Amino acid sequence: MYDAPNSERDVEVKDIKITAQGVQVYYGDTHAIKDVSVDIEDKTVTAFIGPSGCGKSTFLRCLNRMNDTIDIARVEGNILLDGEDIYDKRVDPVQLRAKVGMVFQKPNPFPKSIYDNVAYGPRIHGMAKNKADLDEIVERALKRGAIWNEVKDRLHAPGTGLSGGQQQRLCIARAVATEPEVLLMDEPCSALDPIATAQVEELIDELRRDYSVVIVTHSMQQAARVSQKTAFFHLGNLVEFGVTDKIFTNPTDPRTEAYITGRIG
Amino acid sequence: MPTLWLVLIVVALGGIGFVLGRGRALASAGGDNRKLHSLPSYYGSNVAMKTIMPAMGVLVLWLIVQPFFVDATVSKLLPDAAQSEDTTLGLVMSDVRRVADGLDFAVAEGLLSPDEAQALDASSDNVRETLGAAGVALGSDVSAEVLNAAQRYRVLSATGRLFMSALVLVAALGGCAWGVKNSHMDYRARNVVEAGIEALLVTAASLAILTTFGIVLSLIFNTIEFFQRYPASEFFFSLVWSPSFGGGSELGLLPLLWGTLYISVIALLVAVPIGLFAAIYLSEYAGPKVRGVAKPLLEVLAGIPTIVYGLFALLTVGPLLMSVFGREGLGWMQAGTAVMTAGLVMGIMLIPFVSSLSDDIINAVPQAMRDGSYGLGATQSETIRQVVLPAALPGIVGAILLAASRAIGETMIVVLGAGAAARLSMNPFDAMTTVTAKIVSQLTGDADFSSPEALVAFALGMSLFVITLGLNVFALYIVRKYREQYE
Ligand SMILES: Nc1ncnc2c1ncn2[C@@H]1O[C@H](COP(=O)(O)OP(=O)(O)O)[C@@H](O)[C@H]1O
Ligand SMILES: [Mg+2]
Numbered sequence: 041m042y043d044a045p046n047s048e049r050d051v052e053v054k055d056i057k058i059t060a061q062g063v064q065v066y067y068g069d070t071h072a073i074k075d076v077s078v079d080i081e082d083k084t085v086t087a088f089i090g091p092s093g094c095g096k097s098t099f100l101r102c103l104n105r106m107n108d109t110i111d112i113a114r115v116e117g118n119i120l121l122d123g124e125d126i127y128d129k130r131v132d133p134v135q136l137r138a139k140v141g142m143v144f145q146k147p148n149p150f151p152k153s154i155y156d157n158v159a160y161g162p163r164i165h166g167m168a169k170n171k172a173d174l175d176e177i178v179e180r181a182l183k184r185g186a187i188w189n190e191v192k193d194r195l196h197a198p199g200t201g202l203s204g205g206q207q208q209r210l211c212i213a214r215a216v217a218t219e220p221e222v223l224l225m226d227e228p229c230s231a232l233d234p235i236a237t238a239q240v241e242e243l244i245d246e247l248r249r250d251y252s253v254v255i256v257t258h259s260m261q262q263a264a265r266v267s268q269k270t271a272f273f274h275l276g277n278l279v280e281f282g283v284t285d286k287i288f289t290n291p292t293d294p295r296t297e298a299y300i301t302g303r304i305g
Numbered sequence: 306m307p308t309l310w311l312v313l314i315v316v317a318l319g320g321i322g323f324v325l326g327r328g329r330a331l332a333s334a335g336g337d338n339r340k341l342h343s344l345p346s347y348y349g350s351n352v353a354m355k356t357i358m359p360a361m362g363v364l365v366l367w368l369i370v371q372p373f374f375v376d377a378t379v380s381k382l383l384p385d386a387a388q389s390e391d392t393t394l395g396l397v398m399s400d401v402r403r404v405a406d407g408l409d410f411a412v413a414e415g416l417l418s419p420d421e422a423q424a425l426d427a428s429s430d431n432v433r434e435t436l437g438a439a440g441v442a443l444g445s446d447v448s449a450e451v452l453n454a455a456q457r458y459r460v461l462s463a464t465g466r467l468f469m470s471a472l473v474l475v476a477a478l479g480g481c482a483w484g485v486k487n488s489h490m491d492y493r494a495r496n497v498v499e500a501g502i503e504a505l506l507v508t509a510a511s512l513a514i515l516t517t518f519g520i521v522l523s524l525i526f527n528t529i530e531f532f533q534r535y536p537a538s539e540f541f542f543s544l545v546w547s548p549s550f551g552g553g554s555e556l557g558l559l560p561l562l563w564g565t566l567y568i569s570v571i572a573l574l575v576a577v578p579i580g581l582f583a584a585i586y587l588s589e590y591a592g593p594k595v596r597g598v599a600k601p602l603l604e605v606l607a608g609i610p611t612i613v614y615g616l617f618a619l620l621t622v623g624p625l626l627m628s629v630f631g632r633e634g635l636g637w638m639q640a641g642t643a644v645m646t647a648g649l650v651m652g653i654m655l656i657p658f659v660s661s662l663s664d665d666i667i668n669a670v671p672q673a674m675r676d677g678s679y680g681l682g683a684t685q686s687e688t689i690r691q692v693v694l695p696a697a698l699p700g701i702v703g704a705i706l707l708a709a710s711r712a713i714g715e716t717m718i719v720v721l722g723a724g725a726a727a728r729l730s731m732n733p734f735d736a737m738t739t740v741t742a743k744i745v746s747q748l749t750g751d752a753d754f755s756s757p758e759a760l761v762a763f764a765l766g767m768s769l770f771v772i773t774l775g776l777n778v779f780a781l782y783i784v785r786k787y788r789e790q791y792e
Contacts (some may be wrong), residue, residue, distance in 0.1 A: 098357070109679055111592065138682030147674035151696045161681040211677070218681055 141220035147207035149199035185213025205236020326352030352484030575652025580659025618722030706780035
């Protein structure tokens with residue numbers, strides 16, 4: 041039923057990039073994430089699936105402390121990036137977000153030129169020595185975002201003038217330009233048509249060579265196509281986490297099976 | 306019949322029509338309102354509408370047209386001799402109207418019988434005294450021509466009113482009968498009422514537009530009249546403003562325009578940074594509690610009448626500036642009223658205007674923009690400077706232009722805070738004056754309305770209107786362009 045192209049590549053054991061231990065998230069009185077522990081591997085695509093409202097986005101946003109920007113959100117538990125607690129007082133959330141990049145559900149290019157969109161992060165973080173250096177960073181990011189060929193002749197046209205799929209790849213290029221170690225994607229294809237979706241999925245598979253990618257998706261086919269590991273969330277709990285093939289062909293938890301076969305969702 | 310009574314009668318007829326129409330429609334359906342095309346009240350409203358609306362239309366039109374008609378007829382009666390050298394037909398006609406009103410009043414008070422009023426004769430009776438006894442003071446003796454014209458005026462007006470009352474009542478009764486006749490169960494009263502409501506709304510909208518046109522037209526006509534008496538080139542290019550009602554005035558726009566722009570620029574220099582920073586703080590940094598208190602407080606500032614700001618300028622800011630820049634201090638300032646005083650206070654007045662508009666515009670920047678920036682590791686102020694403000698910039702520029710056009714049109718603060726001297730000077734501590742303040746001073750006092758010194762007010766108003774209209778159009782264009790970006 042689901043194609044599983046990545047099975048043999050998963051056999052090798054990879055380093056753990058992010059470890060979450062007993063994470064709880066509250067929005068005011070709402071308990072949105074209940075005691076979630078998960079290990080996210082380096083150079084792997086990890087998919088978060090589950091019915092909407094189950095806390096996928098909330099948990100994803102814990103990983104780069106984007107929840108800090110929501111006043112009522114409160115996070116408990118430990119999240120370690122390369123063994124260091126990212127909620128430690130000494131960690132600057134702003135620095136952290138440069139290391140753990142994020143791509144959002146709706147493409148959100150800034151109302152600036154394509155070039156300035158991609159150069160935004162490198163400029164803020166002072167990553168370029170000079171203009172030539174910045175040009176190179178922008179070009180490399182756009183190439184990694186698989187959009188260079190489409191925009192190389194109009195780098196100074198507004199980013200908002202691109203099609204939805206191009207905008208999303210531009211946003212991926214923009215995130216990649218700051219040289220993150222982890223890339224978080226919250227339903228990056230939900231606003232795209234099937235062709236653009238296929239392009240972005242192909243790109244995600246490419247990105248796996250350099251980054252640890254975490255993708256939230258509501259499409260189980262997509263999870264099966266792009267990810268090696270899958271986590272199934274339900275009502276704020278992490279129900280099952282494991283190798284994608286196993287989750288989709290032979291889930292252990294009855295709730296996972298019910299969701300995959302379409303009985304809950 | 307007094308107009309008020311007429312209106313009340315028409316409304317009462319409408320009420321009766323409502324009951325009749327509703328009853329007749331129900332009766333036609335045998336009392337079963339499910340068989341009716343529309344709800345019963347629609348049949349009533351249909352009749353009431355047909356009774357009231359045409360009758361009121363006739364009434365209003367008649368009231369507008371009749372004075373013109375009567376004036377035109379009566380003024381033909383006046384021989385040319387009645388217009389001596391220093392008066393015009395308009396002035397004589399206003400005498401006629403005053404005498405006619407006086408006679409009306411005397412009749413109403415019972416001092417004269419209606420017949421006596423018409424029989425008065427300028428040569429035998431002392432009209433001025435008679436009317437004086439009724440409490441109507443006249444400036445001079447009434448000439449035979451004027452008295453005649455006034456009597457004719459009364460006759461024409463009275464006949465006109467009689468015809469009007471008759472016509473209005475006929476219209477009301479006719480409309481009522483027509484509506485009641487139509488009130489049958491198959492009649493689509495609901496749709497007709499809908500059309501009637503639309504007509505009412507269209508009337509309201511066109512009235513608003515027509516009055517604007519009327520105002521602009523009267524400005525234009527008076528401006529043209531001014532330019533017939535005073536050369537336009539002098540008005541636009543002369544560097545001196547010195548009106549004197551004895552004649553030989555110089556009426557140059559430039560010193561006033563200079564004062565206006567100078568004060569507006571100072572006001573904007575105060576209002577824009579403070580207003581914008583306040584808006585950024587409120588929309589980006591302040592928590593919901595602070596915002597809930599501070600935003601309404603700022604908007605209270607916008608509700609203070611400008612005369613209060615004027616007093617503040619005159620009594621507080623002026624003396625304060627004097628103590629620093631005046632003779633005891635730096636010696637730059639001669640008196641408390643100065644461009645600086647008015648500009649500062651006007652700036653304070655504009656702060657809430659700029660901040661609340663900018664706040665709305667900053668809030669309209671999608672959260673996704675901010676998330677995108679935070680997600681790349683930007684700090685809050687980096688996000689605001691590099692993403693939020695550029696995205697909001699066109700809207701903010703629009704807000705600033707709207708504030709500028711308010712500053713240019715402001716009067717009371719200038720009258721009280723800036724002094725009255727029209728002067729072309731660079732020193733912000735000099736007293737200067739603005740276009741608006743001079744419009745007030747040219748029209749107050751006992752100016753002759755046909756002299757260039759009074760008519761110049763219209764030319765000044767027209768210039769101001771053109772400037773602020775241009776600014777507003779430009780601002781709206783920019784604001785609209787911005788709105789389209791995120792929709
Ligand atoms: N900003 C917020 N404020 C309050 N509650 C929120 C907020 N964001 C999410 N929630 C709540 O947290 C729960 C999980 O939401 P979310 O993580 O967005 O789910 P998912 O991404 O899986 O659809 C939901 O019940 C939602 O109502
Ligand atoms: Mg979500």
